[in-house]
Amino acid sequence: DTAVSQTPKYLVTQMGNDKSIKCEQNLGHDTMYWYKQDSKKFLKIMFSYNNKELIINETVPNRFSPKSPDKAHLNLHINSLELGDSAVYFCASGRGGVGKNIQYFGAGTRLSVL
Amino acid sequence: KNEVEQSPQNLTAQEGEFITINCSYSVGISALHWLQQHPGGGIVSLFMLSSGKKKHGRLIATINIQEKHSSLHITASHPRDSAVYICAVVWGADGLTFGKGTHLIIQP
Numbered sequence: 001d002t003a004v005s006q007t008p009k010y011l012v013t014q015m016g017n018d019k020s021i022k023c024e025q026n027l028g029h030d031t032m033y034w035y036k037q038d039s040k041k042f043l044k045i046m047f048s049y050n051n052k053e054l055i056i057n058e059t060v061p062n063r064f065s066p067k068s069p070d071k072a073h074l075n076l077h078i079n080s081l082e083l084g085d086s087a088v089y090f091c092a093s094g095r096g097g098v099g100k101n102i103q104y105f106g107a108g109t110r111l112s113v114l
Numbered sequence: 115k116n117e118v119e120q121s122p123q124n125l126t127a128q129e130g131e132f133i134t135i136n137c138s139y140s141v142g143i144s145a146l147h148w149l150q151q152h153p154g155g156g157i158v159s160l161f162m163l164s165s166g167k168k169k170h171g172r173l174i175a176t177i178n179i180q181e182k183h184s185s186l187h188i189t190a191s192h193p194r195d196s197a198v199y200i201c202a203v204v205w206g207a208d209g210l211t212f213g214k215g216t217h218l219i220i221q222p
Contacts, residue, residue, distance in 0.1 A: 040214075041151075041198060041214075041215055042212065042214055042215075043200060043202075043212040043215075044212065045210045045212075048208065048210075055208045088155065090157060092157075097208065098204065098208040098209075098210050099144075099145055099147065099162075099202070099204030099210045100144075100145065100204070101162065102147075102159045102162050103147070103159050104159070105156070105157040105158070105159075107155070107156055108155050108156070108157075
């Protein structure tokens with residue numbers, strides 16, 4: 001069983017559309033993350049979610065919203081997609097607060113906005 | 115804000131060589147992570163350090179908190195070690211900042 005799974009693996013869409021990426025972890029972790037990796041392979045944290053506390057990177061546009069129906073899921077919803085949103089998005093999970101323990105990463109979702 | 119610098123950006127070495135990748139940061143931290151990103155894109159956590167040294171197989175990670183510096187060493191390097199190695203620092207209440215990565219190629 002995959003520890004952290006995210007779907008879809010690839011997402012191609014038009015500018016202006018709304019899309020969601022799903023993430024599920026079966027490790028019993030209490031902290032989940034979303035990261036963005038740009039075309040230069042630079043990773044940046046977007047959100048972390050720990051025991052219903054959402055910590056947002058202030059540079060993330062409010063078109064991005066994480067939604068956590070339960071501790072095992074943290075989905076990423078993106079409104080009004082823009083060309084600059086094209087990137088690989090990684091979900092991860094770990095124990096404790098932000099960066100407090102080893103993280104397990106999903107395989108990534110490659111988003112292409114046309 | 116924590117500035118994280120990795121060096122070198124790119125490194126090509128021959129199989130068997132001893133490899134060192136460096137990470138320095140500007141603000142005091144509570145922990146530092148080393149990650150490996152495979153050519154296929156998958157990311158794996160290698161180490162989390164808050165002091166001293168950790169070893170796992172041929173990989174060794176060290177950190178000097180006073181000098182704000184960490185190193186990742188690979189002994190007896192192998193072509194399968196070819197990957198991007200990324201350090202990430204944990205600081206403040208919930209800060210997490212990544213370095214730009216070191217692209218390592220080990221030639222047979």
